[in-house]
Amino acid sequence: MKNLIKLYFIWCAFNWAGAQQNPTIEVQINKNTHFQTIHNFAASDAWAAQFTGVWPNEKKQQMAEWLFSLDSNTDGSPRGIGLSAWRFNIGAGSTAQGEESGIKDPWRRAEGFLQDNGNYDWQKQAGQRWFLQAAKELGVDQFIAFVNSPPIQLTRNNKAHSDDGLAANLSQDKYVDYANFLARVLRHFKDSLAIDFDYISPFNEPQWEWKGGQEGSPWNNDELANATRVIDSVFNRYKIDSKIEITEAGQIDYLTGEKEKHLNRSNQIASFFGPENPNYLGNLKSLAPKIAAHSYFTTWDISKLKKERERIAEKLVEYPSLEYWMSEYCILENNEEIKGKGRDFGMPTALYVARLIHADLTIANASAWHWWLAMSPYDFKDGLIYIDKETSDGDLYGSKLLWALGNYSRFIRPGAKRVSVTYDAYNTEENLKDGVLLSAYKNTDDSLVLVVVNQKDAVTDIKLNVALPPNTKMERYVTSESYNLSKMPNVQFGKGKFQVMGKSLTTFVFNKAD
Secondary structure, three states, X not given: OHHHHHHHHHHHHHHHHHOOOOOEEEEEEEXXXXXXXXXXXXXXXXXXXXXXXXXXXXXXXXXXXXXXXXXXXXXXXXXXXXXXEEEEEEOOOHHHHHHHHOOOOHHHOOOOOEOOOOOEOOOOOXXXXXXXXXXXXOOOOXXXXXXOOOOOOOOOOOOOOOOOOXXXXXXXXXXXXXXXXXXXXXXXXXHHHOOOOOEEEOOOOXXXXXXXXXXXXXXXXXXXXXXXXXXXXXXXHHOOXXXXXXXXXXXXXXXXXXXXXXXXXXXXXXXXXXXXXXXXXXXXXXXXOEEEEEOOOOOOOHHHHXXXXXXXXXXXXXXXXXXXXXXXXXOOOOOOOOOXXXXXXXXXXXXXXXXXXXXXXXXXXXXXXXXXXEEEOOOEOOEEEEEOOOOOOOOEEEOHHHHHHHHHHOOOOOXXXXXXXXXXXXXXXXXXXXXXXXXXXXXXXXXXXXXXXEOOOOOEXXXXXXXXXXXXXXXXXXXXXXXXXXXXXXXXXXXXXXXXXXXXXXXXXXXXXX
16 A cells, blocks of 8 residues: 555656646547457567476566466556467477587577487476466466477487578478477377467578577478478378468568578568469468568668568558568667667666567557567576576566566457557657657457557657547556556546656556446
8 A cells, every 4th residue: 555655646746747848749549440450479488498497486486477477466566467478499309419419508409309219208398398387377378389490300410400501401201200290299288288389380580591509490481381281281180270380580571572692581471372382381271371570680770670560561461361470589689779788677678679569560560479588598688587597596587678568468468459549750760769659459358558658758748539438447557767567546537648757668558447
């Protein structure tokens, strides 16, 4: 109660101080004009979960709560960010090879279920399995399995990475074995652990050479197409319900056009979903009607951020049966605004990523948005939660990025529709760079969610024009240097202005009053 009273007086003082002098954005929301359906927000278990999943129970429970919980503290603030999907890495088995794997960092190796004698050891990947079960227990019901490299027992060089990067590290005569491996893993998790993977991603970032550093394999478009046909055939034979997800492109521009350096690994939408193309896959029963790609290296400058996502949107118009999923991102790029190296627990990284989420959802019309590492031991901007690089126990550290993602994931629930938002300078390059970014979503329970990313230093007033019942209740949740997805005092919705703090994310949730 003391905390709630303190928040109330801070909120009152904050509103009074800026009432006469703040810039105002007049926003029109039409909740009956719908765009894409939002299926989920997610992160992956690679690679730290193999260790943190065997840490002391109190610590791994805290990480799971931050990531998955939909519960609230006594003041109404969320206890976690409520991820609605979880990505599980099916390892290739490089851990068993140790230093001979050619992957120097043990944290980038992975265990494998398939063993050298052809049997399966289902006790492997115990830490990752713990987080998978924790996600389910805390309410997550969408799961994606992804593969960086086929099992080392099947690859050309018996390694979980390529020798030359020129072709898939899996010969064509092993495609059936790979498909059987995937089917066996999916069937085991469904039958023995009651985990039904909605999707399987067999080809991760096929554009890159993957000659070491972590598990991975390149794939040319024709190889990927041929392998997918085999996987589809095997899945149909064994009645596997999981849908095949492609293409997990390393950059979104590999989906939409030809890349001179990688002609045989680009233009993937047309290659796989154009019926006139020899690599056409759109008629496969097991193939998900979507395309997936990673937002790496397309976030700067702002003109590139906007243009590349407009190209995705144009392709979705050309191929209306497809959805787009942004299935992986962390900050790898170095530019004048941000650098990948160095942990950042504060708002600069959170706001940089929030701008990207906004652009992916409102320009590219992404139906899902996935962060890369849920837990990171590295001195890099790649984690939602940071941990000590210790295999059996260590400390853990939350980040503003974790809670900023929660401004979206906690409140925009599976099945939500993005709805129309209009205001001056909406998605102009200037406003995308350092302005105020707004997007709105209607959940299946008819609640309306408005997310406001204020990149400015100054407090900004929002004048909201939207048709809502007169008894509508408005909840507000703030992430800033001072708050971690903190709930502010409720107010009755009416005509007038609502303030957002500088350098913050604010989520407004509009519900009918009880």
